[in-house]
Amino acid sequence: xxxxxxxxxxxxxxxxxxxxxxxxxxxxxxxxxxxxxxxxxxxxxxxxxxxxxxxxxxxxxxxxxxxxxxxxxxxxxxxxxxxxxxxxxxxxxxxxxxxxxxxxxxxxxxxxxxxxxxxxxxxxxxxxxxxxxxxxxxxxxxxxxxxxxxxxxxxxxxxxxxxxxxxxxxxxxxxxxxxxxxxxxxxxxxxxxxxxxxxxxxxxxxxxxxxxxxxxxxxxxxxxxxxxxxxxxxxxxxxxxxxxxxxxxxxxxxxxxxxxxxxxxxxxxxxxxxxxxxxxxxxxxxxxxxxxxxxxxxxxxxxxxxxxxxxxxxxxxxxxxxxxxxxxxxxxxxxxxxxxxxxxxxxxxxxxxxxxxxxxxxxxxxxxxxxxxxxxxxx
Amino acid sequence: xxxxxxxxxxxxxxxxxxxxxxxxxxxxxxxxxxxxxxxxxxxxxxxxxxxxxxxxxxxxxxxxxxxxxxxxxxxxxxxxxxxxxxxxxxxxxxxxxxxxxxxxxxxxxxxxxxxxxxxxxxxxxxxxxxxxxxxxxxxxxxxxxxxxxxxxxxxxxxxxxxxxxxxxxxxxxxxxxxxxxxxxxxxxxxxxxxxxxxxxxxxxxxxxxxxxxxxxxxxxxxxxxxxxxxxxxxxxxxxxxxxxxxxxxxxxxxxxxxxxxxxxxxxxxxxxxxxxxxxxxxxxxxxxxxxxxxxxxxxxxxxxxxxxxxxxxxxxxxxxxxxxxxxxxxxxxxxxxxxxxxxxxxxxxxxxxxxxxxxxxxxxxxxxxxxxxxxxxxxxxxxxxxxxxxxxxxxxxxxxxxxxxxxxxxxxxxxxxxxxxxxx
Numbered sequence: 044x045x046x047x048x049x050x051x052x053x054x055x056x057x058x059x060x061x062x063x064x065x066x067x068x069x070x071x072x073x074x075x076x077x078x079x080x081x082x083x084x085x086x087x088x089x090x091x092x093x094x095x096x097x098x099x100x101x102x103x104x105x106x107x108x109x110x111x112x113x114x115x116x117x118x119x120x121x122x123x124x125x126x127x128x129x130x131x132x133x134x135x136x137x138x139x140x141x142x143x144x145x146x147x148x149x150x151x152x153x154x155x156x157x158x159x160x161x162x163x164x165x166x167x168x169x170x171x172x173x174x175x176x177x178x179x180x181x182x183x184x185x186x187x188x189x190x191x192x193x194x195x196x197x198x199x200x201x202x203x204x205x206x207x208x209x210x211x212x213x214x215x216x217x218x219x220x221x222x223x224x225x226x227x228x229x230x231x232x233x234x235x236x237x238x239x240x241x242x243x244x245x246x247x248x249x250x251x252x253x254x255x256x257x258x259x260x261x262x263x264x265x266x267x268x269x270x271x272x273x274x275x276x277x278x279x280x281x282x283x284x285x286x287x288x289x290x291x292x293x294x295x296x297x298x299x300x301x302x303x304x305x306x307x308x309x310x311x312x313x314x315x316x317x318x319x320x321x322x323x324x325x326x327x328x329x330x331x332x333x334x335x336x337x338x339x340x341x342x343x344x345x346x347x348x349x350x351x352x353x354x355x356x357x358x359x360x361x362x363x364x365x366x367x368x369x370x371x372x373x374x375x376x377x378x379x380x381x382x383x384x385x386x387x388x389x390x391x392x393x394x395x396x397x398x399x400x401x402x403x404x405x406x407x408x409x410x411x412x413x414x415x416x417x418x419x420x421x422x
Numbered sequence: 423x424x425x426x427x428x429x430x431x432x433x434x435x436x437x438x439x440x441x442x443x444x445x446x447x448x449x450x451x452x453x454x455x456x457x458x459x460x461x462x463x464x465x466x467x468x469x470x471x472x473x474x475x476x477x478x479x480x481x482x483x484x485x486x487x488x489x490x491x492x493x494x495x496x497x498x499x500x501x502x503x504x505x506x507x508x509x510x511x512x513x514x515x516x517x518x519x520x521x522x523x524x525x526x527x528x529x530x531x532x533x534x535x536x537x538x539x540x541x542x543x544x545x546x547x548x549x550x551x552x553x554x555x556x557x558x559x560x561x562x563x564x565x566x567x568x569x570x571x572x573x574x575x576x577x578x579x580x581x582x583x584x585x586x587x588x589x590x591x592x593x594x595x596x597x598x599x600x601x602x603x604x605x606x607x608x609x610x611x612x613x614x615x616x617x618x619x620x621x622x623x624x625x626x627x628x629x630x631x632x633x634x635x636x637x638x639x640x641x642x643x644x645x646x647x648x649x650x651x652x653x654x655x656x657x658x659x660x661x662x663x664x665x666x667x668x669x670x671x672x673x674x675x676x677x678x679x680x681x682x683x684x685x686x687x688x689x690x691x692x693x694x695x696x697x698x699x700x701x702x703x704x705x706x707x708x709x710x711x712x713x714x715x716x717x718x719x720x721x722x723x724x725x726x727x728x729x730x731x732x733x734x735x736x737x738x739x740x741x742x743x744x745x746x747x748x749x750x751x752x753x754x755x756x757x758x759x760x761x762x763x764x765x766x767x768x769x770x771x772x773x774x775x776x777x778x779x780x781x782x783x784x785x786x787x788x789x790x791x792x793x794x795x796x797x798x799x800x801x802x803x804x805x806x807x808x809x810x811x812x813x814x815x816x817x818x819x820x821x822x823x824x825x826x827x828x829x830x831x832x833x834x835x836x837x838x839x840x841x842x843x844x845x846x
Binding site: 366384386388 | 442734738776789792795
């Protein structure tokens with residue numbers, strides 16, 4: 044089985060969860076002996092791990108009449124132009140390469156997938172890692188919506204990363220439920236989990252980590268922190284990351300009078316992230332709308348008890364995490380208080396959470412994707 | 423001659439209200455009275471009342487030949503007195519017919535037998551007094567919470583005067599002994615141990631309306647012939663279950679009440695009688711010894727305590743709760759003592775199990791734990807205010823003794839003075 048995949052991000056150069064998921068899924072799928080994946084990226088950097096798949100740089104494909112096109116590989120202001128160029132590259136690859144199925148990751152690559160489908164006659168599967176409804180808290184950009192909608196309409200099958208996303212796709216994009224499946228994301232096992240240990244410290248650490256934007260619900264975290272600090276001492280709060288709501292959050296923390304216990308260390312990457320998670324007593328992700336949300340799983344890997352919102356896709360597959368509604372600051376504060384005060388629940392979430400997450404494997408997700416391929420090809 | 427010994431358990435836990443951590447130290451009321459009342463009303467109308475009425479009818483139609491046992495926790499009796507006194511009246515009538523035996527229990531639906539001997543003992547006394555006060559009876563047959571039983575508990579309860587104890591017929595624990603005999607405990611050879619017939623009890627409580635069950639549909643005639651097919655010498659069949667099996671697990675539409683009402687006729691027709699638990703123990707000679715070094719209950723598949731104390735959450739809750747047992751005993755504050763009993767309810771621990779949460783109103787084991795621990799924290803603070811933990815138990819005990827003795831001493835001296843004054 045040869046799959047032609049269109050993606051936008053791939054580690055180590057990633058900007059969000061899409062790259063991590065693309066890597067995990069393809070790696071998981073590559074464990075099937077007859078699975079060959081060609082992964083098209085706008086602009087590879089050359090240091091990607093190519094041991095289990097072939098990476099094709101869109102910027103090194105010669106398009107008739109235009110030659111090789113430059114790509115930023117990011118999310119530039121002329122994103123739509125870049126999407127169009129990527130589609131042009133896809134039309135070349137669709138004729139050159141030999142493949143059985145096309146698989147497009149997220150809306151940026153849907154047009155490329157659709158074009159490849161029309162030129163090759165091969166079926167198209169699109170993978171919805173997020174929709175514009177998640178990104179915009181309902182203020183949908185019509186251009187983006189139209190690209191998403193067209194991709195979904197013309198796809199042979201749609202894979203969503205959670206039931207939550209699946210419902211959005213069915214309800215907001217008018218797709219037939221039979222055409223939409225859920226394949227939950229997984230998490231790559233840590234090569235050396237013992238590397239990350241918790242340092243003894245006087246104060247308990249409660250951590251929020253991610254883009255400080257509307258979608259992630261940072262203001263609810265600040266409010267919950269204020270509630271906890273009203274009642275108890277010896278707890279510190281960390282909001283790591285950056286984003287357009289950061290200054291507002293700093294103001295809010297000051298207004299609540301908790302700035303001395305509320306810290307903003309800025310953007311973190313790589314090992315720093317795991318180190319902070321391993322050192323934290325609580326990880327919290329109060330997202331207003333999260334298609335999946337891989338970071339709670341990463342926190343659980345290093346044994347950090349985790350609180351997530353019901354509005355996060357990963358809540359569907361986790362038992363040993365505390366789930367609250369993102370707006371329910373009382374419940375959130377209560378959960379934080381419990382974890383820092385009652386050792387039984389800390390231990391249970393830490394140990395059983397780690398065990399649970401170690402059993403969520405990309406290879407299993409890969410098998411589910413393969414079953415979908417088989418089903419689509421049989422038709 | 424074979425006999426059936428029925429015993430029904432009635433217990434209504436207080437529903438805990440949502441209690442957030444910022445209420446700790448501020449609000450000392452932990453219950454959702456509306457939810458409890460609603461739950462009780464539902465139980466009474468679809469299960470308890472129809473069941474007790476059915477028992478009345480069975481006794482009347484069998485001309486007093488139908489006998490059975492009933493176990494009701496003290497905390498539930500209090501609720502019934504408050505909200506549904508008609509239940510108390512009907513139990514009174516049943517008791518006075520001498521066909522229904524009210525068996526002894528701990529006052530609360532508690533696992534104290536496992537965690538605090540003194541508290542367990544106090545609860546048994548309190549429950550016995552309650553039964554005596556309401557119904558004028560005392561029983562020496564014990565139905566412990568969840569049928570919790572072990573050699574140690576046998577020994578303890580025998581010492582406290584219980585001649586008969588009911589236990590689960592968990593054959594894998596009791597080296598595959600048939601439950602259809604009376605046994606003696608290895609730890610208390612004079613105490614009779616009755617074992618629940620798991621298969622027959624569960625086939626009614628859980629599978630009566632289960633179309634996939636091999637015996638479906640069960641009718642009274644068929645059920646009695648099943649008993650008759652048991653070996654001749656196995657002559658006691660203990661069928662015990664939560665009373666809510668009638669009307670809740672098996673709703674009225676399944677015909678469970680009609681089934682029950684038809685039983686005495688078919689049984690007596692076929693020479694099978696009915697006994698109360700105490701009668702059952704008196705009537706047959708103990709056949710063999712049972713040994714049960716580890717706690718056994720009727721809960722879950724493991725039949726141990728894992729449903730209630732198998733994980734870290736439950737362990738912490740239990741340990742923190744029972745750590746103050748002695749202190750609560752020393753104190754005189756009535757509301758504190760009431761909370762102490764209510765908070766021991768095994769259902770709250772059950773709700774903290776990850777796999778099987780019972781009838782939990784909480785969305786997860788963690789949620790149940792958080793709520794319970796917040797309540798417990800407040801309760802522990804109140805206990806602490808009465809007797810600070812800086813004084814250890816023994817020291818405190820000694821101090822209290824001195825204080826109590828002082829009063830007695832003063833009283834004694836006063837009477838002496840009076841006597842002397844009179845002499846003058």
